Amino acid sequence: MIHPFELHRPGSLGEASTMLRDLPDAALLCGGTELLQVMKMGLARFEHLIDLKRIDELRGIERLDDGALRIGATTTHRELERSPLMAESYPGFVEMEREVANVRVRNMGSIGGNLCFAEPHSDPATFLLAANATLELATADARRELTVDEFVLEALTTALEPDELLAAIRLPAVRPGEQVVYRKLAFVERPAASVCCRVRLEDGVVREARVAVGSIGDVPVLVESAANELLDRSVGELEAAGERAAEIINAECEASDDINGSAEYKRHLAGTLLRRALRQVAEEAGHAGK
Amino acid sequence: MQESKVARPQVDVRLTVNGREHELRIEPRQTLAELLRGPLALTGTKVSCDSQVCGSCTVLVDGLTVSSCTYLAADADGRDVRTVEGLANPETGELTVLQQSFIDYAAFQCGFCTPGFLITASSLLEETPRPTREQVIEGLEGNICRCTGYQQIVDAVMAAAERSAS
DSSP states (O other), rough: OOOOOEOOOOSSSHHHHHHHHHHHEEEEEOOOTTTTHHTTTTOOSEEEEETTTTOGGGEEEEEOEEETTTTTTTHHHHHHTHHHHHHHHOHHHHHHTTSSEEEEEEHHHHHHHHHHHHSSOHHHHHHHHHHHHHEEEEEESSSEEHHHHHHHEEEEEEOOOOEEEEEEEEEOOOTTTTTEEEEEEOOSOOOSEEEEEEEEEEETEEEEEEEEESSSSOOOOOHHHHHHHHTTGGGGHHHHHHHHHHHHHHHOOOOOTTTTBOHHHHHHHHHHHHHHHHHOOOOOHHTOOO | OOOOOOOOEEEEEEEEEEEEEEEEEEEEEEOOHHHTTTOOTTTTTTSSSSSSSSSSTTEEEEEEEEGGGGBGGGGGGEEEEEEEETTSSSOOOOOOOOHHHHHHHOOSSSOHHHHHHHHHHHHHHHHHHHHOHHHHHHHTTTOOOSSSSSSSHHHHHHHHHHHHHH
């Protein structure tokens, strides 16, 4: 059995933050798919769990005036995969969410919980990094924003202050000619390698690009030199550019040996996944006549 | 001999299980699987991997499949829980079309994974009454069987869908 704890159910973000500050050995609980798992395994022990599921301001998906999407941190993977708003703006995000872990984890697990647990093999973290998302952190009386790479510091470690919560995730509006494409390979529940690219095409030429590689090392990383290979390339040149970008990933990306394979193998996987993602970018651009 | 009693945190839970309401005082640390299999004596739900991977512990909470091994019973407060025991007709004991199909298509051997498959497949068929074979396979991806090789399970679900439609 899990070690005994007291369960608290705050009704507001402020209340939750105050509890987090004041209660000793406390942790935030949402879907519980990570937290309860490690508690069951005896890897973590908390005297107090603070349940976030009854806090309205942490829920929901909305489109902001500038076209950006704001996702409440307690939104489940299931809600995201079925959201018409998400499907309209970020079909790649919906596809990614649809493949997270398994259906039961998606029914309970929250995107906020996934990001805050900061397990190295994370589909959402990789996607959101490439997509240039911002994360809203909050306490009872303060707010701040971080990018994904500012937030995820090390394996299982984030930049959250002791009394801070992740409140929401903001995805920038999608501009004309933009695509965000995600690819992963998973042998078990968590991805062995995950890659996401955000590309903006204008008149068939890449004007902006971001490439994120995740799951092979301790944290997801932006690979700027790989993204630079794509700049000013036409759709027809993307295949060749992808090969060079994959070589960069092989040379530069930090990876570790794990259950999915050697570091070398995982870097190779990441490079291949990027090439496949770019193939899709080219196909979509071709259909769209850009 | 002196006994020392440590006061443990408690929480009140009111939940419906297979249509029956329960009011309980439990420890917050108790999982739904522990509650179902222990005090409620509903041992149809199994615990195998205890890591949300195998699906043996699958139950429905407000219509959604969850891994009861990693779900706090306290979180079921105010909710409607369905287990494998709740599938058949409570009065007559008549099996559902799906359960009968599992028998007819030899979709179980040791039976340990079966409750989880039945709950998952029931939920799948409720949402998608006429699934394609691919949809069934995808829908059952999160449930593991070590005996059958899965084909019989997929056949049973497809047959149940067909039988329910006619």
